[in-house]
């Protein structure tokens with residue numbers, strides 16, 4: 001039996017009529033950039049998250065634009081985790097600021113809040129916790145530290161749409177929350193897309209102009225922004241898919257429960273603290289002989305993925321920051337032993353059972 005890592009064509013087939021109509025409507029409207037379709041989607045997202053939101057072209061842009069709006073610039077330091085997708089730290093460095101990496105916790109893979117304070121200097125401007133794999137970081141501790149030192153908090157919620165901590169939505173704890181609609185995310189477009197949730201009214205107004213080259217009135221530029229917009233076709237698609245998001249996330253939790261029950265005695269499976277609602281963007285296990293296991297699964301036609309094979313502090317492009325192997329041991333160990341199993345709403349019970357059976361066979 002073949003088990004793909006994700007099956008987007010299958011998802012499309014399940015909602016084809018609505019999607020086709022939505023795309024057709026967007027094309028027929030002739031308004032491809034900004035306009036009512038985008039505005040409607042932003043209103044739906046605002047209601048979903050219970051926050052002000054501004055859409056943009058990608059999750060990476062959402063990070064860059066949020067940091068910029070927070071005034072992060074050359075010479076500043078921003079604290080984040082090395083165990084994340086590149087964009088989190090890339091955005092910091094792109095603005096000329098310095099990413100300062102803090103190790104993760106071995107149970108949740110999220111930034112360890114107890115290690116943050118000793119990395120704060122007079123140059124520290126912000127903290128970017130990442131809700132890795134769809135599990136919210138310890139936001140109570142993190143926002144407390146940020147308040148104490150007057151730091152901005154920018155949540156990288158790109159993998160965590162719909163996820164909660166103490167009944168509050170991921171992306172709404174900090175000054176900014178960033179979301180990605182990359183096709184494979186829990187709410188994925190058919191191309192790139194992103195969104196920022198924002199607390200402060202002035203930031204909100206600034207963000208809306210930033211994505212339009214700093215203009216409120218067309219061709220009159222108050223400051224230097226960028227071109228970063230969610231296009232109308234993507235917004236139309238996302239409006240359809242948003243209606244299914246909670247149901248799809250619930251399915252992911254159901255699949256995770258099956259994996260948990262069958263595998264938690266054999267592998268290290270995800271830890272979910274009581275106060276959190278996980279959305280399982282990924283379902284990672286950790287195991288010493290990870291590469292052997294991945295090859296074995298491949299032979300049995302089961303796809304798996306490694307997120308992430310090299311933590312950011314050891315990346316070639318960040319050599320200038322001066323980190324060495326051993327500096328952030330939990331991130332490094334996790335990168336060597338983690339493996340994400342197929343988890344997507346359309347996976348069948350037979351496929352799940354086959355993955356479980358095959359994993360048990362390996363041992």
Ligand SMILES: *Cc1c(COP(=O)(O)O)cnc(C)c1O
Nearest residue numbers: 058059060085087158159180182
């Ligand atoms: C996907 C992702 C991003 C970037 O999103 P894009 O829309 O692909 O630019 C940023 N951070 C994390 C943690 C992500 O998973």
